[in-house]
Amino acid sequence: MLQGYVTVLTILERKGTEMKVNLLTFLAMLLAMPSGLSAYEAIQEDEDIFARRPCPAFLMFDNAAYVSDMTIELPCHCKPEVVPSVVWYYQKQLGVKDTRVLTDFNGTKVVDSAQVGRGLDIRSRFSIRLFSLLIFQSQAADSGHYICGTSTGEFFYGYDVDIQEVGEVSFSLEPQSLGPPGDAGRMPHYRVFTSFWPWSVCDRCGIRGEQTRVGLCYLESPYLYSRYRLQPPGVASCGSASVPQRFKKHLREKRAELAVRSCITNCPPEPTLPPEEKSFLDFLGSRSDAPKLVVQYYSHPEGRPLVLACSGAQANKAVAWDKDQLRLYRAQYMEGVNKTARMYIDASQHLVFRDVQMNDGGTYYCWLQGKLAVEIRLSITRRFARKRKLSDPESVYAMKAILLSYTVFTVIFVLFLIVRLLWQYFIGREML
Incomplete structure (x- = not known):
């Protein structure tokens, strides 16, 4: 920057008689331009939120209730500033020895919620982000006490979580x-x-x-x-x-x-584009009035279960499903309404197929907060016969069933022989 000043001053000295500019005036002009020449000022960091909230001297628990299949977040509201990461502990009941540690010991465990399913252990359904505990696909068995602390046994904050299943x-x-x-x-x-x-x-x-x-x-x-x-x-x-x-x-x-x-309810009016942007999109051959839908393509084998999720959906957002021109209302397709239905909407607002058939292929639409959000084009492929191995689950199940049947029949046959021998023994003694 100083080299630039020297260059400018040299030019002014060479043309001093022509420019008629005073050196002091030029320096004043430079000082009057702080936006272009001012030094960089570091942004002052915000105050640590944990420093404003001291931890309680006696550990207490906040009562929190949720419905099952939700993704719940438990913030660690207080911790010392010197603690770089936290450990979450889980106890079903206070005082029991069965305590689970929910952490990767870095406080940064990341779980892809799209890959989380029902029936998995809580250790496979949690994530720690910014010291908060996230539990995906929460189940009634996850109810209990959650404690934020450290690996050395210091406890800062606690929750009493009650997860309730939908019964009616x-x-x-x-x-x-x-x-x-x-x-x-x-x-x-x-x-x-x-x-x-x-x-x-x-x-x-x-x-x-x-x-x-x-x-x-x-x-x-x-x-x-x-x-x-x-x-x-x-x-x-x-x-x-x-x-x-x-x-x-x-x-x-x-x-x-x-x-x-x-x-x-009526659909909100679509935002209108300025004439310049509309003309530019028409020049590029792109329709400015085309619906902005996320299009996804799926291919799934016949006879296997399938779960379709709506991108961006959360527990507190309204989600609806359509297949082509068929409206999938909860009154007919809610989980539990029809016990024999192959396709239903679960409590997590996912579209679930028990076993996919060829006629399930088509275009599915997901509504999010009253607007069309996702278009899913599902194609079903046929399953071709393959040579089974002994390690396949079906083969293992068949062998277990055969061995169990053989064991049962062997026990019955041995018992029959023992009863027959005892019968002959007592009959022979009576005859003597």
């Missing part, structure tokens, strides 16, 4: 709001009720769609354990560890509820 699904074909829920049961020392989430947006626009809301089971009582933070005070979810054991025997059949109702 109610449908309403009329596009009107349902009445307020009443008490599910009132006892002398506690009251059980269902707390509903707000209605979701209509999952389709321009045609008949559906809205959903989830209701979780809660209990109100003055006899809840005080080691748990409850919001509001005196109210906890039905599966919380803060509920006394003598109350839980009356809550075993309580489940979450799912309400579904019809809705009709």
Whole structure:
């Protein structure tokens, strides 16, 4: 930069009589231009959020309730600044020796949620991101105590997580709001009720769609354990560890509820492009009014299960499915409505096929928050016969079945021979 100044000054000295410029005036002009010549100022880092919230001296647990198949996030709200990474611990009940450690000891474990399925152990369904614990495809068995700490045994923050399965699904074909829920049961020392989430947006626009809301089971009582933070005070979810054991025997059949109702809403107007951009797109041969859909192609073998997921879908977003011109409404295709259905929509809003058939091929559309979002073109391939190996699961199952049958028949045959010999022995003694 100084070399530039020297060059400019040299030129001015050579043309001093022609330019008639004062050196002091030129320097003043340079000082008056801070935007181009000012030094770089480092951006001041924000204050550490963990430094503003001290950890409690006595470990307590925040009660949190969720519905199954959701992806839940548990933030570690406090930790010392000197701790670079955290370890999450899981205990089904406090005081038991069976404690699971959920960490890769770096605090950066990453799990692809698209590859997470049901039935997997919690160690295969979690991720730690920015000290927060994420659990994918949460199940009722994941309920328990989650503690944020370190590998050396320091504990900072805790959660009492209650994951409830959907037990009752109610449908309403009329596009009107349902009445307020009443008490599910009132006892002398506690009251059980269902707390509903707000209605979701209509999952389709321009045609008949559906809205959903989830209701979780809660209990109100003055006899809840005080080691748990409850919001509001005196109210906890039905599966919380803060509920006394003598109350839980009356809550075993309580489940979450799912309400579904019809809705009709207009599609929002499409944003208009400026004339210049529209003309440029027309020049390139691209339609400016074409729907912006994500097109995906899938090829799947016949006779195997399949799960279609909508890109960008989350538990708190409205999702709907169509096949070509067929609307897949939850009233007909919700999981559990038809026990024999091969295709259904599960609680995670995935489209599930028990075993894919050739006629399942076609174009599937996914609606997200009332707008068409994804187009899935599914093709089904036939399974050709192949030579089986002894290591195949089917071969192992067949050999186990054959050996079990052989063992059962051998035992029956030996017992028959023993009974026959004993019979002949006693008959021979009587004859003598």
